[in-house]
Amino acid sequence: MSNLVLQVENLSKCYQIAHRSNAPNFLLRDAIASSVRSWLSRKVRTRSTESFWALEDVSFSLREGDRLGVIGRNGAGKSTLLKLLSRITEPTRGQIEILGRVASLLEVGTGFHPELTGRENVYLNGAILGMSRSEIRRKFDEIVQFAEVERFLDTPVKRYSSGMYVRLAFAVAAHLEPEILIVDEVLAVGDTQFQQKCLNKMEDVGREGRTVLFVSHNMQTIGALCNRGVVLEGGRVAFNGEVQQAIEVYLENSYQVIRQVPLLERRDRSGSGRVKISSFRVLDSQGQAVEILKSGLDYEFEFGYVNYSGQILENVIVSFAILDERGQTILLLRTSFTESNVVLNSSLGVVRGRLNDLPLANGSYRLAIFFSYRESEVLDYLQDAVSIVVEGGDFFGTGQVGLPQKCKLLMKAEWRSL
Ligand SMILES: Nc1ncnc2c1ncn2[C@@H]1O[C@H](COP(=O)(O)OP(=O)(O)OP(=O)(O)O)[C@@H](O)[C@H]1O
Ligand SMILES: [Mg+2]
Numbered sequence: 001m002s003n004l005v006l007q008v009e010n011l012s013k014c015y016q017i018a019h020r021s022n023a024p025n026f027l028l029r030d031a032i033a034s035s036v037r038s039w040l041s042r043k044v045r046t047r048s049t050e051s052f053w054a055l056e057d058v059s060f061s062l063r064e065g066d067r068l069g070v071i072g073r074n075g076a077g078k079s080t081l082l083k084l085l086s087r088i089t090e091p092t093r094g095q096i097e098i099l100g101r102v103a104s105l106l107e108v109g110t111g112f113h114p115e116l117t118g119r120e121n122v123y124l125n126g127a128i129l130g131m132s133r134s135e136i137r138r139k140f141d142e143i144v145q146f147a148e149v150e151r152f153l154d155t156p157v158k159r160y161s162s163g164m165y166v167r168l169a170f171a172v173a174a175h176l177e178p179e180i181l182i183v184d185e186v187l188a189v190g191d192t193q194f195q196q197k198c199l200n201k202m203e204d205v206g207r208e209g210r211t212v213l214f215v216s217h218n219m220q221t222i223g224a225l226c227n228r229g230v231v232l233e234g235g236r237v238a239f240n241g242e243v244q245q246a247i248e249v250y251l252e253n254s255y256q257v258i259r260q261v262p263l264l265e266r267r268d269r270s271g272s273g274r275v276k277i278s279s280f281r282v283l284d285s286q287g288q289a290v291e292i293l294k295s296g297l298d299y300e301f302e303f304g305y306v307n308y309s310g311q312i313l314e315n316v317i318v319s320f321a322i323l324d325e326r327g328q329t330i331l332l333l334r335t336s337f338t339e340s341n342v343v344l345n346s347s348l349g350v351v352r353g354r355l356n357d358l359p360l361a362n363g364s365y366r367l368a369i370f371f372s373y374r375e376s377e378v379l380d381y382l383q384d385a386v387s388i389v390v391e392g393g394d395f396f397g398t399g400q401v402g403l404p405q406k407c408k409l410l411m412k413a414e415w416r417s418l
Helices: 024-040 078-085 118-128 133-147 162-175 185-189 192-207 219-225 243-260
Strands: 004-018 043-045 049-063 067-072 093-098 102-105 180-183 211-215 228-233 236-242 275-283 299-307 313-323 329-334 342-344 348-355 363-373 377-390
Touching: 004 078, 049 078, 049 093, 049 211, 049 228, 049 236, 067 078, 067 219, 067 243, 078 093, 078 102, 078 211, 102 162, 118 133, 118 162, 133 162, 162 180, 162 185, 162 192, 180 192, 185 192, 192 211, 192 219, 211 219, 219 243, 228 243, 236 243, 243 377, 275 348, 275 363, 299 313, 299 363, 313 348, 313 377, 342 348
Parallel strands: 067 211, 067 228, 102 180, 180 211, 275 377
Antiparallel strands: 004 049, 004 093, 043 049, 228 236, 275 299, 299 348, 313 329, 313 342, 313 363, 363 377
8 A cells, every 4th residue: 555645633724704794784684694604604703803614623644646636615625725735824723744745736826926937936936845956947848838838937927817827837836746736726717728738737647656636616527537535514524535426425415505505595605795696596488487497498597686785786797607417517608798787786686597498408407606796806606506407398399308318408400411
């Protein structure tokens, strides 16, 4: 059996967060919601700040060559865990033992010095990893070639686009031969071609017997890359073991949450919270709420919201993604694509989006729902917001209900022979 390279025991991280006061026009609603929330949550209220356990009693170990997928819903503590392992923040309790050099790629903005050029940052990072100048020099061309940033090598990285930044940061982390490579979801920033290149590189790193820790919401990617999985739920380990089992546990748990917890009370969300998504329904062409959808029919998707800002909000962008069960996005719909200006009224309301000829094949799907104010402020974002079931539609109008198998999107083609 290969050597133990990483061991964490009872790792816990507590954040002190400033107490937010309730908006005056939502006193009762907020009082109820927040009392439910604080009862349910790990938050312990003190006078003006609250202690919040982002990670609690996390223990696991990794052996050389393990590729661990860290999975969990928004706010589960994945990034916190990676930050602790990369020594970017200190644990409140617990121990971390790591044998070997760690290179990590966390959110954009960590790891590089903004004023230094790309070239200088490569050397700086190499030095931090304990490599000599000549070792770094030997790797330099490979890094630059991988990152595709030749032209910008002597530009300070603060002028890089986020895509360029991630490309260089990944190239540095992966090529400087760390024993342990830690990668958070940032790869999602790059284009899909570059993402694939990174995933291939991580596979190589794993094959060379080095250890990889990887966070993603995409179960397809986790399943392809990792051999082990840790599922985090509310800062605790819900499962630790073989990766396919971990994925099953995660999918089953998130399905339970979707079914049982009302949208407004869900805690696996991010955003400023000035607006919260509060309900979701699908209406058929008669305006009746339906549970099971049929391909080829027309529907309205209705998103309810509570606006805590007390103001009318104009230029709100509503978007939702339809994902398959493994987390691959199949369709993305966004009001800004069709230049539809969404105005939210100052208290509660609904936004409806019409979808004609539903092009989804039989199956279960999940929706990620996203409200943002202009392009700048994420108001509310629920990654695994709701699920829908499509069954028994006759998309092609041929009487062959539900066909074909194994595909997700349906489209009518016109055929001719010449
Ligand atoms: N610096 C901080 N101060 C206070 N709370 C924090 C801080 N960093 C994270 N948190 C909170 O800790 C919890 C876990 O956050 P974390 O970023 O680790 O989640 P995550 O699993 O990475 O989520 P996501 O999938 O959205 O990236 C969240 O509720 C978050 O709001
Ligand atoms: Mg995160």
